[in-house]
Amino acid sequence: xxxxxxxxxxxxxxxxxxxxxxxxxxxxxELENLGKRMLITVGHNDSGIGLAxxxxxLGKRLFVMKCVNGTEIIAVNPKVFPxxxxxxxxxGCLSFPKLYxxxxxxxxxxxxxxxxxxxxxxxxxxxxxxxxCAQHENDHLDGIMFFHRMPKHYRKKLxxxxxxxxxxxxxxx
Numbered sequence: 001x002x003x004x005x006x007x008x009x010x011x012x013x014x015x016x017x018x019x020x021x022x023x024x025x026x027x028x029x030e031l032e033n034l035g036k037r038m039l040i041t042v043g044h045n046d047s048g049i050g051l052a053x054x055x056x057x058l059g060k061r062l063f064v065m066k067c068v069n070g071t072e073i074i075a076v077n078p079k080v081f082p083x084x085x086x087x088x089x090x091x092g093c094l095s096f097p098k099l100y101x102x103x104x105x106x107x108x109x110x111x112x113x114x115x116x117x118x119x120x121x122x123x124x125x126x127x128x129x130x131x132x133c134a135q136h137e138n139d140h141l142d143g144i145m146f147f148h149r150m151p152k153h154y155r156k157k158l159x160x161x162x163x164x165x166x167x168x169x170x171x172x173x
Contacts, residue, residue: 002033004041005056007094014054015095016143019061022076024119031062032116035074038064048094050133052140055095062116063137067130075113080138082131084108089132091146099158103149105135 008014022031038056042048042064050065061077087107092100109131112123126134136146147155 002037002040004044005037007041007045007051008055008057010096012057012095014057014059015140015145017054017059018143019054019059019141021061022114026060027076027114027119028117031076032074034058035062035064035076035116038062039066039072039074042066042094045094047092049129050137051094052137054140054143061141063134063140065130065133065137067126067133068128073111073113073124074116075111075134075137076116076119078111078113078134078138078141080134081110081112082106082108082135083110084127084131087132089129091132091136091149093136093146096145096147099147099161101147101150101154101158103132103136103146105132105149107131109134 038051041056042051050063052063053060063075063078065073067073082105084107086104088102088104090100091103108127110123111126111134112121114120115122147158
């Protein structure tokens with residue numbers, strides 16, 4: 001039986017590192033099981049809808065997400081192409097629990113990725129919360145956190161909240 005994974009929290013340096021592509025030799029059942037375990041991990045967190053590989057300690061270009069319509073995506077070597085109008089949504093992150101703030105992203109995107117078992121190319125059009133989630137998770141693969149996308153005055157507000165929780169300041173906040 002597959003189990004949930006531990007989530008890397010704010011002070012783990014892997015969260016600010018750029019991830020490597022998944023090589024053709026890594027595709028297969030083991031990679032798919034990793035994706036399934038990541039989806040299980042998201043399911044164990046009430047506020048979670050997506051999770052990137054660095055958040056579970058792996059520097060690989062892989063993320064998972066649970067779409068609004070119930071579809072689950074395991075995106076290997078993803079590419080996200082934002083489009084549409086810019087919209088502000090409240091975002092949080094499983095690696096930065098209890099921190100939320102407004103992030104402006106485009107409200108639509110095309111997500112191109114490879115399937116975990118055979119590397120087959122797949123493409124999906126996403127809107128609204130799903131589009132924001134794909135952009136958020138893809139940012140993780142480049143070491144970009146959601147608060148990097150916020151205006152400075154909101155970042156200062158987050159810093160204040162973080163300090164009240166008696167936590168060291170996250171890298172880049």
